[in-house]
Amino acid sequence: MQRTETFTDxxxxxxxxxxxxxxxxxxxxxxxxxxxxxxxxxxxLDNLRNIASSIRSNSLSNLAELLIKLEEKLESNNIKVxxxxxxxEANNIIYQILKxxxxxxxxxxxxxxxxxxxLNEFLEDKDIEILETDLGEFLIQLANEKPSHxxxxxxxxxxxxISRVFADHFPEFPYTEDVDLITQQARKILRDKFRQxxxxxxxxxxxxxxxxxxxxxxxxxxxxxxxxxxxxxxxxTGIEKVAEKLSDIPPLLDILTKSATGQEITTYFNMISSxxxxxxxxxxxxxxxxxxxxxxxxxxxxxEMQETLKCIRCGSCMNHCPVYTQVGGHAYGTVYPGxxxxxxxxxxxxxxxxxxxxxxxxxxxxxxxxCPVQIPLPKLINKLRSEAVEGNNKNELIEGAGSKRxxxxxxxxxxxxxxxxxxxxxxxxxxxxxxxxxISPKTIGKWGKYRTTPIPSKHSLKELANKAGFDNE
Amino acid sequence: xxxxxxYFMGTCLVDLFYPKAGLAGxxxxxxxxxxxxxxxxxxxxxxxxxxxxxxxxxxxxxxSLIKCFPKDIPIxxxxxxxxxxxxxxxxxxxxxxxxxxxxxSVAERVYELTEFLVDELNVELxxxxxxxxxxxxxxxxxxxxMKIAERIxxxxxxxSKVEVLEQERKxxxxxxxxTFAVKQADISGAMVKDKTDSLKATEASSVISQDCGCLMNIxxxxxxxxxxxxxxxxxxxxxxxxxxxx
Amino acid sequence: MNKSRxxxxxxxxxxxxxxxxxxxxxxxxxxxWSNEEMISKxxxxxxxxxxxxxxLSDAKLIDWLNEELPKRGINNILMGASIAKQISKDINNDTxxxxxxxxIESWSEKLFNETDASITTTVGAIAESGSIVLHPTPEEPRLxxxxxxxxxxxxxxxxxxxxxxxxITSQYWTKNMPTNALLISGPSKTAxxxxxxxxxVHGPKELxxxxxxx
Numbered sequence: 001m002q003r004t005e006t007f008t009d010x011x012x013x014x015x016x017x018x019x020x021x022x023x024x025x026x027x028x029x030x031x032x033x034x035x036x037x038x039x040x041x042x043x044x045l046d047n048l049r050n051i052a053s054s055i056r057s058n059s060l061s062n063l064a065e066l067l068i069k070l071e072e073k074l075e076s077n078n079i080k081v082x083x084x085x086x087x088x089e090a091n092n093i094i095y096q097i098l099k100x101x102x103x104x105x106x107x108x109x110x111x112x113x114x115x116x117x118x119l120n121e122f123l124e125d126k127d128i129e130i131l132e133t134d135l136g137e138f139l140i141q142l143a144n145e146k147p148s149h150x151x152x153x154x155x156x157x158x159x160x161x162i163s164r165v166f167a168d169h170f171p172e173f174p175y176t177e178d179v180d181l182i183t184q185q186a187r188k189i190l191r192d193k194f195r196q197x198x199x200x201x202x203x204x205x206x207x208x209x210x211x212x213x214x215x216x217x218x219x220x221x222x223x224x225x226x227x228x229x230x231x232x233x234x235x236x237t238g239i240e241k242v243a244e245k246l247s248d249i250p251p252l253l254d255i256l257t258k259s260a261t262g263q264e265i266t267t268y269f270n271m272i273s274s275x276x277x278x279x280x281x282x283x284x285x286x287x288x289x290x291x292x293x294x295x296x297x298x299x300x301x302x303x304e305m306q307e308t309l310k311c312i313r314c315g316s317c318m319n320h321c322p323v324y325t326q327v328g329g330h331a332y333g334t335v336y337p338g339x340x341x342x343x344x345x346x347x348x349x350x351x352x353x354x355x356x357x358x359x360x361x362x363x364x365x366x367x368x369x370x371c372p373v374q375i376p377l378p379k380l381i382n383k384l385r386s387e388a389v390e391g392n393n394k395n396e397l398i399e400g401a402g403s404k405r406x407x408x409x410x411x412x413x414x415x416x417x418x419x420x421x422x423x424x425x426x427x428x429x430x431x432x433x434x435x436x437x438x439i440s441p442k443t444i445g446k447w448g449k450y451r452t453t454p455i456p457s458k459h460s461l462k463e464l465a466n467k468a469g470f471d472n473e
Numbered sequence: 474x475x476x477x478x479x480y481f482m483g484t485c486l487v488d489l490f491y492p493k494a495g496l497a498g499x500x501x502x503x504x505x506x507x508x509x510x511x512x513x514x515x516x517x518x519x520x521x522x523x524x525x526x527x528x529x530x531x532x533x534x535x536x537s538l539i540k541c542f543p544k545d546i547p548i549x550x551x552x553x554x555x556x557x558x559x560x561x562x563x564x565x566x567x568x569x570x571x572x573x574x575x576x577x578s579v580a581e582r583v584y585e586l587t588e589f590l591v592d593e594l595n596v597e598l599x600x601x602x603x604x605x606x607x608x609x610x611x612x613x614x615x616x617x618x619m620k621i622a623e624r625i626x627x628x629x630x631x632x633s634k635v636e637v638l639e640q641e642r643k644x645x646x647x648x649x650x651x652t653f654a655v656k657q658a659d660i661s662g663a664m665v666k667d668k669t670d671s672l673k674a675t676e677a678s679s680v681i682s683q684d685c686g687c688l689m690n691i692x693x694x695x696x697x698x699x700x701x702x703x704x705x706x707x708x709x710x711x712x713x714x715x716x717x718x719x
Numbered sequence: 720m721n722k723s724r725x726x727x728x729x730x731x732x733x734x735x736x737x738x739x740x741x742x743x744x745x746x747x748x749x750x751x752w753s754n755e756e757m758i759s760k761x762x763x764x765x766x767x768x769x770x771x772x773x774x775l776s777d778a779k780l781i782d783w784l785n786e787e788l789p790k791r792g793i794n795n796i797l798m799g800a801s802i803a804k805q806i807s808k809d810i811n812n813d814t815x816x817x818x819x820x821x822x823i824e825s826w827s828e829k830l831f832n833e834t835d836a837s838i839t840t841t842v843g844a845i846a847e848s849g850s851i852v853l854h855p856t857p858e859e860p861r862l863x864x865x866x867x868x869x870x871x872x873x874x875x876x877x878x879x880x881x882x883x884x885x886x887i888t889s890q891y892w893t894k895n896m897p898t899n900a901l902l903i904s905g906p907s908k909t910a911x912x913x914x915x916x917x918x919x920v921h922g923p924k925e926l927x928x929x930x931x932x933x
Contacts, residue, residue: 254848
């Protein structure tokens with residue numbers, strides 16, 4: 001999507017928005033508390049994370065083999081498999097399937113991967129009606145916005161804002177801020193859409209290679225509607241979502257739902273292994289799966305960053321991120337926001353375009369502590385920073401490596417290195433700073449907007465230690 | 474473990490801005506019968522450049538620090554952040570370098586100050602100070618990297634006249650993040666505002682922490698807000714309250 | 720398209736250096752719960768999720784239906800042929816029995832707009848998570864547990880399992896996955912609006928689980 005504003009503009013807009021801050025504050029507190037309640041025992045939690053991490057690492061270590069096996073099993077289950085290297089290819093594949101089936105109206109379950117390829121815009125351009133059916137996605141589709149969180153897409157909106165959007169689009173329903181009433185109205189509106197849609201499109205939470213099964217989590221029932229009612233079901237998934245065995249699923253499901261929304265389990269766990277078989281009376285008559293690469297195989301080749309692909313899209317990292325809490329999801333300007341976003345997106349779209357995202361992080365480490373599959377997010381973010389300024393621009397695995405090197409900043413760090421790398425020079429600098437009472441003529445950057453300038457003490461610790469009689473070797 | 478001498482690494486921030494906290498740390502150790510060595514050539518662990526992506530500039534600085542700690546004895550550091558850098562990130566910084574083994578042997582010997590006082594020395598404290606109410610801010614590094622955040626509470630709980638008031642959202646980052654405070658100054662500003670709001674709301678007299686980076690961030694913000702809330706490093710706080718003043 | 724397949728697999732295969740990871744063996748959890756404990760935990764979890772649970776002997780099922788259906792304003796109830804055979808002669812005259820006999824295309828309007836409730840069997844229930852498990856069949860198709868506002872599910876006390884993993888292994892799922900396996904843990908819900916919980920979004924508004932003892 002073309003964005004004219006800069007990252008800084010979006011951040012400033014977000015920071016100036018009191019309502020947004022308040023919405024995100026309460027939402028993140030809620031989600032963090034719910035997750036905390038589900039994991040009272042740290043040792044048990046660490047064990048669950050070890051297991052989940054191991055399962056995901058195993059999948060990534062054998063990814064090619066597992067994808068081949070998945071394809072074989074799906075095809076033998078009468079589910080057609082398509083491979084898309086790019087987002088455009090995926091969109092074209094999906095469009096062709098719909099065209100061949102003469103499908104004009106689509107109902108869609110929540111799927112971040114379809115946001116990634118901008119499927120809705122692509123199909124709407126071709127005069128295909130595509131309706132989001134997850135309540136949060138439905139509401140923001142009405143508001144012509146993008147999701148701001150990967151699990152709770154409308155989390156940035158207050159109840160009042162949602163009521164307004166709803167009332168504006170459906171004048172036949174009286175304005176209400178009653179959540180139950182809005183929900184019932186949405187149910188009424190969407191029911192007939194499910195019933196009459198030509199096709200359903202969904203994402204995939206886990207794809208089991210052993211049995212050729214697509215697994216989907218949800219609470220509302222719209223996902224099951226989309227994948228069961230229409231004659232045609234197309235599932236889109238990133239290639240990294242494959243799990244080797246059915247026995248991998250219970251521990252992944254368990255830690256996913258607890259991490260994401262603090263639920264024991266979601267209302268529905270839907271495991272699809274085939275379209276409608278002979279004798280069955282419902283279910284799609286034909287099913288397709290689109291396996292999307294879109295930069296993932298390149299990340300896979302980068303051993304240092306491969307763990308990025310372990311992600312099971314729980315959203316825990318952003319729930320705990322103090323920066324995300326301040327600026328919300330839209331400020332990032334990317335499909336995936338928060339810690340996973342600033343790790344994944346510069347790798348997918350290149351550092352030239354998105355390298356600056358990694359600055360939106362204080363390296364507090366909260367994300368790494370909660371990631372259910374133990375992705376070392378702070379380490380990966382820091383690595384991307386280093387790639388951005390010191391990377392080799394011939395690096396084929398990371399586009400734009402080295403492109404963010406600024407000669408001014410490099411000079412500053414070179415000076416710092418001379419100062420701090422040389423004890424003799426440092427001792428002179430230290431003497432000067434303590435004697436004169438300042439480090440630099442003015443505060444660096446906007447430090448002074450929020451804080452006073454710290455003043456060096458009259459005596460350095462080295463002097464005090466010496467005076468107090470401490471040995472220096 | 475039977476320890477009779479340690480190195481003390483002040484950190485670059487403490488050396489120039491919080492020397493009294495550093496001295497207090499050394500005195501706390503000395504009081505336990507430890508010979509504390511302050512290598513005079515120490516400068517910095519290399520973290521500022523490392524976190525900005527300039528690893529090539531960070532390495533020589535880290536290397537010069539290695540030379541300060543030749544003996545195989547513990548290195549005690551009054552900062553979760555700097556201790557964390559050496560203990561947990563020097564492995565990344567020195568990856569592929571010929572002296573990585575030496576660097577790691579230094580990293581292995583690193584302790585954060587409160588960690589050392591509690592875990593290694595089992596220090597016992599008697600409170601000689603006036604009754605006071607404090608609130609505690611633990612740094613992200615002491616919590617998430619070093620995992621020794623509770624040591625500060627262990628120490629403070631021994632002080633009979635100190636009441637600890639808990640701040641809301643106590644494990645949330647204060648917004649310092651080193652160069653983050655400069656590179657994303659407005660986000661950092663918003664974070665320190667939320668942090669100071671929650672600290673002020675406790676109505677404590679001072680904020681005590683293991684990390685001077687956080688204290689500088691919070692302290693300078695409080696000062697800008699004209700708040701009376703004081704900040705102090707745990708070492709200085711403990712030394713002030715437990716040593717007999719003649 | 721096949722070209723993409725080859726390109727993608729080529730990249731993935733070329734990665735000879737794996738990320739070092741220790742393979743953690745999943746210890747299969749067992750709680751050693753008695754049947755009574757499983758029933759109790761199952762009920763507790765379902766109720767927390769706002770499902771209704773009742774324990775009754777299977778002989779009393781028809782009595783329960785005859786009492787409850789009219790009380791709840793349920794005028795017609797959809798079921799599979801086997802259950803219909805079991806209960807149709809003893810069921811109330813005012814309750815219309817609908818049998819899901821025809822493919823959905825021929826009667827979707829009636830299913831969506833004029834069917835009050837459905838009653839299905841299950842292949843079991845999981846006590847740890849408070850979930851009932853369905854394997855839809857030609858006789859009890861998928862939409863039965865999704866479309867009508869009220870879903871009544873029959874769980875037999877000898878098909879209770881402690882964990883998800885246990886039902887997978889005990890029932891040999893890896894050998895023969897149904898076209899659609901479902902874990903259902905409550906009535907449909909959402910928290911998308913200001914994190915306020917609302918029930919009955921697109922799936923059933925009510926889930927009633929009848930745990931049948933022999």
